[in-house]
Amino acid sequence: MKPEWRILAVDTATRCCSAAVQVGGRLAAETVLRSDRTHSEHLLGMIQEVLKLAGLTVQAIDGMAVSIGPGSFTGLRIGISTIQGLALAGGRPCVGVSSLEVLACAGLPWPQGIWALMDARKGEVYGGRFREREGRLEPLAAEQVLPLETVLRAIDSPHLFIGDGAERYQDHIRSTLGELARFAPPERNFPRAGTLARIAQPRLAESAGAFDAGLLVPRYLRQPEAELRNRFAPAVHAAMDA
Secondary structure, eight states, X not given: XXXXXXXXXXXXSSSEEEEEEEETTEEXXXXXXXXXXXXXXXXXXXXXXXXXXXXXXXXXXXXXXXXXXSSOHHHHHHHHHHHHHHHHHHTXXXXXEOHHHHXXXXXXXXXXXXXXXXXXXXXXXXXXXXXXETTEEEESSOOEEXXXXXXXXXXXXXXXXXXXXXXXXXXXXXXXXXXXXXXXXXXXXXXXXXXXXXXXXXXXXXXXXXXXXXXXXXXXXXXXXXXXXXXXXXXXXXXXXX
């Protein structure tokens, strides 16, 4: 096991794009940009910036991490393909981490349940329920896309709500749950690469470098709109031709 893992982490799951370098369990550099422009325009520059700030080159990195979703379909593909390319070129291990897990981890320490909620539009949220156990985050249910009301009906004890979904629907959550609802500070409502790197370190160490960049697969939870259109297009055309 390496005494000091040097980890490059990238998160592109939301409008906030971030890159970070962690050395020996401590955050060495992180940069965050919130933009409505495509992350492909600035991600490589951000990676170069955090490496420079940390005093490292990409060749000095021991392992890499990237958020694999849920989140923006385009954003996830950009982050994953970038880390895949860097990891394969340098022969470095890499690991994918759930965006919802990264969000929930940013809410620690918290003694009770945590709901990480990302806005999925159409009145739905990407949701993951977690709690802290012995210093580690433990999932309480499978991550899924679901109506917000389904989340709220299951709450019977104080929970921390975190994520842009929690931020968007904060007034409704508060009016429904009252004192059972707690909310993270606004700056924690987007996944951050620094938190991602912290989660990734023990997984990289435990794997002894066995992670394969080819195994990084986006976790959409919902099919991309383009795929749905392509799936139903033949049936629509057939009905119109009938």
